[in-house]
Amino acid sequence: VEDEVKKAMIEFMDNLSPQNDVVLRLGNWGWNSTSDPCKDKWFGVECNDGLTTVRKIVLEKLSFNGTFDASSLCLVTSITVLSLQTNNLTGHLPLEIGDCKALTHLYLAGNQFSGDLPDSLAQLSNLKRLHISDNKFHGNLPNISRISGLVSFVAENNELSGRIPDFDFTNFDKFNASNNNFSGQIPDVKGKFEAESFLGNPYLCGIPLPNLCPPPLKTEKPKKISAKKILIYSGYVIMGSFILVLAIFIFLKRKKTRQENTESRSAMPSSTIASGETRKERSEYSLTSLESGRIPTLVVLGSPGKKTATLGLSFEGLLKAPAELLGRGKHGSLYKVRVENGVLLAVKRIKDWDISLEEFDRRMRRLDQVKHRNVLPPVAFYGSEQEKLLVYDFQPNGSLFQRLHGSSESNGQVFDWGSRLSVAAIISEALSFMHDELNQDGVGHGNLKSMNILFNQAMEPCISEYGLMVVENENQHHSIMEATYYNDEESTSSQTTFKVDIYGFGVILLELLTGRLVQKNGFDLPNWVQSVVKEEWTVEVFDKALISGGANEERMVNLLLVALKCINPSPNQRPTMTQVSMMINCIRDEEERSLSFAL
Ligand SMILES: Nc1ncnc2c1ncn2[C@@H]1O[C@H](COP(=O)(O)OP(=O)(O)OP(=O)(O)O)[C@@H](O)[C@H]1O
Numbered sequence: 001v002e003d004e005v006k007k008a009m010i011e012f013m014d015n016l017s018p019q020n021d022v023v024l025r026l027g028n029w030g031w032n033s034t035s036d037p038c039k040d041k042w043f044g045v046e047c048n049d050g051l052t053t054v055r056k057i058v059l060e061k062l063s064f065n066g067t068f069d070a071s072s073l074c075l076v077t078s079i080t081v082l083s084l085q086t087n088n089l090t091g092h093l094p095l096e097i098g099d100c101k102a103l104t105h106l107y108l109a110g111n112q113f114s115g116d117l118p119d120s121l122a123q124l125s126n127l128k129r130l131h132i133s134d135n136k137f138h139g140n141l142p143n144i145s146r147i148s149g150l151v152s153f154v155a156e157n158n159e160l161s162g163r164i165p166d167f168d169f170t171n172f173d174k175f176n177a178s179n180n181n182f183s184g185q186i187p188d189v190k191g192k193f194e195a196e197s198f199l200g201n202p203y204l205c206g207i208p209l210p211n212l213c214p215p216p217l218k219t220e221k222p223k224k225i226s227a228k229k230i231l232i233y234s235g236y237v238i239m240g241s242f243i244l245v246l247a248i249f250i251f252l253k254r255k256k257t258r259q260e261n262t263e264s265r266s267a268m269p270s271s272t273i274a275s276g277e278t279r280k281e282r283s284e285y286s287l288t289s290l291e292s293g294r295i296p297t298l299v300v301l302g303s304p305g306k307k308t309a310t311l312g313l314s315f316e317g318l319l320k321a322p323a324e325l326l327g328r329g330k331h332g333s334l335y336k337v338r339v340e341n342g343v344l345l346a347v348k349r350i351k352d353w354d355i356s357l358e359e360f361d362r363r364m365r366r367l368d369q370v371k372h373r374n375v376l377p378p379v380a381f382y383g384s385e386q387e388k389l390l391v392y393d394f395q396p397n398g399s400l401f402q403r404l405h406g407s408s409e410s411n412g413q414v415f416d417w418g419s420r421l422s423v424a425a426i427i428s429e430a431l432s433f434m435h436d437e438l439n440q441d442g443v444g445h446g447n448l449k450s451m452n453i454l455f456n457q458a459m460e461p462c463i464s465e466y467g468l469m470v471v472e473n474e475n476q477h478h479s480i481m482e483a484t485y486y487n488d489e490e491s492t493s494s495q496t497t498f499k500v501d502i503y504g505f506g507v508i509l510l511e512l513l514t515g516r517l518v519q520k521n522g523f524d525l526p527n528w529v530q531s532v533v534k535e536e537w538t539v540e541v542f543d544k545a546l547i548s549g550g551a552n553e554e555r556m557v558n559l560l561l562v563a564l565k566c567i568n569p570s571p572n573q574r575p576t577m578t579q580v581s582m583m584i585n586c587i588r589d590e591e592e593r594s595l596s597f598a599l
Pocket residue numbers: 326327328329330331332333334346348392393394395396398399447451452454464
């Protein structure tokens with residue numbers, strides 16, 4: 001370990017325990033300039049395997065009564081875990097804590113710290129656990145909700161005030177803000193924490209506390225309407241009624257014409273259902289923007305014996321059915337629709353897809369020909385100039401995104417290393433198959449992400465929404481993260497779409513390995529992993545749940561290497577999906593061999 005590091009650590013220790021008797025004790029514990037923190041195993045210090053870098057400092061229950069000199073300690077930028085719990089440390093938490101950039105765990109509970117928490121805490125973007133309970137911290141919390149990987153915040157018994165930041169509680173396993181002076185509405189805790197986590201804050205309100213928040217104050221009194229205005233409004237009403245009568249007249253006339261049209265089209269093949277746009281009931285979504293000149297048709301795909309086809313799916317039935325909005329992505333909205341016979345469907349409504357109707361029709365029929373058990377085929381489609389509808393069977397078991405980042409109670413299952421490796425292998429095989437089959441057509445997935453990996457009835461992962469995007473000219477409207485999919489010179493190649501998928505798949509592998517969200521509040525998973533890996537191979541990247549579950553580190557590193565190949569900034573350097581699939585299968589074979597040895 002370098003001399004500067006040693007010096008900084010000794011300085012930090014001198015401030016922690018200014019009393020001589022402790023310094024004497026330290027004589028036996030190391031912490032002096034003649035020895036090495038790693039090789040001579042200073043008390044409370046843990047290093048990397050090569051004994052060159054200090055990783056953890058744990059100095060708990062030692063009755064230290066000095067101060068925390070972060071300006072010295074944080075010169076040791078490699079520290080990931082710092083625990084000074086249960087001492088008698090006083091003073092502020094210094095601003096320089098923000099320089100301890102690698103920190104993942106910061107435990108300061110059970111001391112006499114006081115003052116405001118510094119804003120620089122919010123710069124610790126790798127932080128997972130922040131425990132500061134039983135101190136005298138006061139003031140507002142810094143914006144630590146921007147730290148996307150945070151899984152616990154424990155701060156009971158302080159004097160903290162202001163609002164509780166809008167944390168994303170989805171990944172949290174511990175949270176306690178009780179016995180402080182927090183006020184205002186509690187943010188949505190996603191049902192993960194009970195009242196105990198918030199009790200003892202007299203001005204805090206809302207779920208999960210029993211006291212509801214007061215309704216927002218009404219600022220404006222209704223104004224009196226003058227006689228002049230009444231006259232104007234009555235004019236509008238009369239004019240409105242006249243327009244309404246006219247509209248009904250035109251509508252009835254058109255309806256009659258359409259009925260005649262429909263009758264004359266009854267000789268069409270049974271898989272193509274023509275329908276008019278009249279309907280008495282309206283479901284939550286409406287297709288009012290359908291252009292009038294064209295009679296919309298719903299094309300039902302699949303063999304005639306296929307379940308959904310025989311259930312007599314029709315466009316009109318689809319429109320009438322009750323629909324629930326599941327999500328609004330950047331490419332369109334997704335609805336869960338229960339059709340007449342009780343079957344649940346997922347209907348994707350895409351607006352402004354720059355694809356001709358002929359190409360859309362050709363593409364959907366082509367996709368219908370390429371079948372893989374782990375790729376969800378559309379069961380029907382509808383196309384007009386302005387919008388396209390894609391109908392899929394509804395998958396009841398959620399997405400990979402939910403499985404990784406949703407609450408563990410919701411599915412009651414642990415997502416262990418074996419299952420994650422298996423998901424990676426299955427999806428890579430399915431994608432490799434699709435890429436091979438559709439190579440000539442140049443149709444890739446185009447929007448591969450963990451939300452588009454769904455678990456079917458048998459809990460097998462399936463790729464959904466394959467081929468819904470035209471990638472060639474998407475550069476203009478891609479998000480910041482996706483911009484890295486492209487390299488300017490190479491983006492015009494017809495193979496771009498496949499390379500984009502490989503990047504997307506690499507990111508899914510990173511999510512499986514780290515358990516972290518891809519991108520949130522400025523956090524960028526690929527960049528983060530690359531920066532940690534660049535320093536040196538480290539287990540810090542991996543999801544703690546995998547490590548505590550006994551996952552094999554070597555195989556995790558091997559999978560990480562595959563992921564890094566996939567997210568290579570230069571598309572041409574990325575492997576093909578067939579190569580990726582082979583690499584992952586090798587890792588899976590090794591895993592299986594090791595399991596059979598263990599038996
Ligand atoms: N067939 C399906 N069955 C059940 N759930 C689905 C189905 N298809 C998608 N979902 C889920 O519905 C939600 C919304 O899906 P949607 O496709 O609108 O999101 P998105 O992929 O983020 O959007 P976009 O592709 O426009 O970026 C997601 O959680 C997704 O996992």
